[in-house]
Amino acid sequence: MLEWLPERYLLIDCGMEQGENDYVMSELPVPAGMIEYVVLTHAHIDHSGNLPLLYQQGFRGKIYATHETVNLCSIMLADSAHIQETDAAYQTKKNQRTGLPEVKPAYTAEDAANVMKLFRPCEYGKIIQIDEGLSIRLTDAGHLLGSSFVEFFLEENGQKVKLVCSGDVGNTNQPIIQDPQPVAEADYLLIESTYGTRLHHGSGNPIPLLVSILDRTFHRGGSVIIPSFAVGRTQELLYFFREIKQQHLLPFYSDFPVYVDSPLANEATAIFLQCETACLDEDARAVMKEGANPIWFDGLHTVVSSEESKALNANEKPKVIIASGGMCEGGRIRHHLKHNLWNEKNTVMFAGYQAAGTLGRIIYDGTKEVKILGETIDVKAEITLLDGISGHADQAGLLNWINQFSKKPSMIFVNHGDEDSCTGFAEIIHSNTGIEAMAPYSGSEYDLLKHEWIRLTAPVYKTHNKKAATDSDVPANKKETLYRELLQAAEMLNNAVRDMKDHSNSEIKSMTKKIRDLMDD
């Protein structure tokens, strides 16, 4: 959250937590109705997924994002709302059997539809004045179609400050989209750190590996099942399959069929097909010039209905099935895993990062059996990873991007990574560039004009067990939720105590007494 004049508030992204987070996140410091703007870097749910919730809580301001981000959000937020509603209905049904109350979804399809009306589509490269003392410019971040870096030009009482937010920094040489573009100047930089302490392996061209995976699986008479994120990764895979077919790289199985079994992925593919050519990289434009489509080919089938989805497993012809979700936490992929994991002819090919605690990670780590949709399934299929594709810049890529600034920031805030990546990358930035860098915990505050911390919070760890290795259908239990609320309340108390420093002696005494009474209670 950015406060750019006294009590004027803006959010930079509004994401939903994906997978496991080690920490309790602080609440928004002001009511949602007081937030006037959101600037959205890109459409991924971990950046956009709580916008409908913000709407439900009273936000009625404007949301700035590129045209492509707006188009992708229209399908992704609707899909996310559907998941919230389905999960809540499932949990309610379960609760009814034990006399527990109804579970309300975090937000509904209506919230998602309503929040879409608040979007203001923007173009790359244009300075847009949003309000007094507040302008922005979006630059292609090369991470996902429509993704952007945001430059904030801020002015307060004649003092100017420029903050740059990276959102997610793209990887170079990704198919379809452009490489991340440089940004010239910053007083402050807020940067992600997903791969802050790691380097990508391989040549950056995954096609030879993909060809060998397909070849040996088809040779066994099996199919390749790919859990994939619907938006971005699926379209990249289609690009690779088109290349393989167009360049005859798999001569014995050249007519292999590819099924995309995800309504969301198919809608996203349609958005990719209609995007501005300015968003595409040179290779994709060259394919189009030859009259071909970069992500469409003979043998590509889009599966829409659940009947079509079920029919796929009845047909034994070797094929590729791409289904979401990318970490196997939900979506149609679980049906395909249930029908294909037990058979050693098949391959399950992961095409992206698998977060700790997810079903995808458990399978990837080599479990011998797994419980899916209520059934225990032997894991006999080949489990493999298509290495060398990532939407994120690695450590070298992030440092390169930082080094492109002609006017270097005086301070870099590091976020959006596992704890080791955040703190590790902050140290790496400092030792490589000499720039002060810091990875603050949730709830910390910094004064951009005075160049000083207002508040640095301590981490509040969630103290629950890792998700059970078996059933991803089971939502967090009630006790865990209650305990998390207790931890949050304790943090609020801790913050209230910190804020008492300048209060009068009697107020401090009174607070001390209240806490002592509470503990004696």
Ligand SMILES: [Zn+2]
């Ligand atoms: Zn992203």
